[in-house]
Amino acid sequence: MTDDLPVRIVGGRVVTDPGFGLVPMVWLPVHGQVIAKIPPRTGNRRWLHKTVGIRCPEFSGDRWNLPRSSLVRLVTAAIDRYGFIVLWRDMSRLSKCTRACLEATGVECHCSCLGAHHGQDAAGWFERVGDAVVADHGEITRTAVVYGARGSDADAVVYDGELAGERYCVDRAGRRDWPAAAQFMCASCMTVRAAVWDHCHTHGYVRAPLCNRCNTRYWRGWRPRHGRATHSRNFDDSYYRSCPGHTDTRRACSA
Known part of the structure; x- marks a missing residue:
């Protein structure tokens, strides 16, 4: 399944098929704001403000600092705009994956699945495509997941x-x-x-x-x-x- 996707994670790096173009990447740290790298395009600030609903998107260097509360809206809007989005998530504490996780409607997860199963049973607007990639960074465990539009x-x-x-x-x-x-x-x-x-x-x-x-x-x-x-x-x-x-x-x- 993963090999058939135009966007996938190989060796910890995001790889896209030739000609597909760049896709947005979002990092959700343990604490603090969402960090987003959005492919350069005229109107990105207006898109974040008008479409995603972020009042004052903050641009720093080559990335955007955005409120955590905007994460689900950002993923939904980015998939409609780019087709896919890659979400990197850091975890410092692991707990047992519960039914509440499977029925969750967002993408922010606080259990041992690291988001791999989060929202699987929800009638949401996006879903995980391909395999979740997990890496151990000492006290932090990082997962990378490619999300795409929910199929039918x-x-x-x-x-x-x-x-x-x-x-x-x-x-x-x-x-x-x-x-x-x-x-x-x-x-x-x-x-x-x-x-x-x-x-x-x-x-x-x-x-x-x-x-x-x-x-x-x-x-x-x-x-x-x-x-x-x-x-x-x-x-x-x-x-x-x-x-x-x-x-x-x-x-x-x-x-």
Whole structure:
């Protein structure tokens, strides 16, 4: 399973398939703020503020210092934006993994599984993909986990505007009645199952479920020199019209 993923951890390092691009990495220390390294891109501060809901994201060097309370929202939003996120977690005390851990809805864990099983039984918006990598650092045990969008066992169907007019959000309460994106075919290429919910960054509305490849086409590019194949001939961006603020002017809605 791990070898088939475009993002994996090999020898303690994050490895991505050629042309896939960088993915965000988040470090959750035993105490203190969340440390996040987000791939450089115009608008990162606005994304953290508007989409993730962080009032004053603090940038220091090449990383962001963010409140621990934003962790679940950050993981949810990052998966919708990048497809995957890598979470590094430090633990200083281990205790027995309990049913409460399996039923937890977040990603911060305080038991012996180091997050490997945390939230497995929860109807969340992301799940662990691949194997958890665990390293012993003396008094600290560190685990690295790759998270991706939660899949679906149902047969994929064509999206028919189930979330039309819905404001995009990353809070669990706000997504309570949302279907999983993986229940639908990608609304752009219509060749593979969708993975994430795309939204208009200008107006803030959900547009359509997309596969990771179509979701990142504009800012990662399909240029062969970057190692990416050309896009599917089935490519269609008419899903832009799902945003209530859309007009015929392309710039009216942002990717």
